[in-house]
Amino acid sequence: MSTANYKLLIRNLRTGNIPKYSIFNLIRNANMTKQDLIERITETMKIRYDRAVSKADVSALLDALGDVTTDRLKAGEDVPLPGIGKLVVKAKAARTGRNPKTGETIQIPAKHVPDFTPAKALKDAVA
Numbered sequence: 001m002s003t004a005n006y007k008l009l010i011r012n013l014r015t016g017n018i019p020k021y022s023i024f025n026l027i028r029n030a031n032m033t034k035q036d037l038i039e040r041i042t043e044t045m046k047i048r049y050d051r052a053v054s055k056a057d058v059s060a061l062l063d064a065l066g067d068v069t070t071d072r073l074k075a076g077e078d079v080p081l082p083g084i085g086k087l088v089v090k091a092k093a094a095r096t097g098r099n100p101k102t103g104e105t106i107q108i109p110a111k112h113v114p115d116f117t118p119a120k121a122l123k124d125a126v127a
Contacts, residue, residue, distance in 0.1 A: 034062065073114055083121055090115040 032040075038058045045053045069087060072079045079087040094110040 034059075038062070076112075081119075083119055085116055085118040085122060088115050088117065089113070 038055050041058045042053055042055055045051045045058075069079050073087060073089050076089055078089075081087065089112050092111050092113055095108050097106050097108045098104070099106055
């Protein structure tokens with residue numbers, strides 16, 4: 001790559017002026033949004049299961065799944081997601097930490113955090 005092309009590439013990356021066909025655009029847009037997930041689910045339902053599902057129905061389903069998952073985890077129950085994995089609540093013990101700005105020792109209180117355990121089928125598919 002010539003110096004001029006390299007400088008042009010760096011300038012375009014800094015300004016966000018990246019062509020749609022560029023590999024950098026693909027990398028920058030690699031994260032899936034909720035809208036992308038809704039579109040993929042509607043396409044999959046149509047192609048794989050021969051069912052037409054509206055995007056509004058899929059969006060409502062995802063919202064309901066989030067609500068149910070939150071309620072069950074708050075109650076301390078596990079949330080099984082068949083073929084995907086299981087969400088559980090994990091207890092973290094209190095510990096001593098350090099304030100990075102001042103170096104002062106602080107106490108970090110105990111808390112409960114959600115934890116995900118992938119299903120064997122998902123692990124095998126990704127591996």
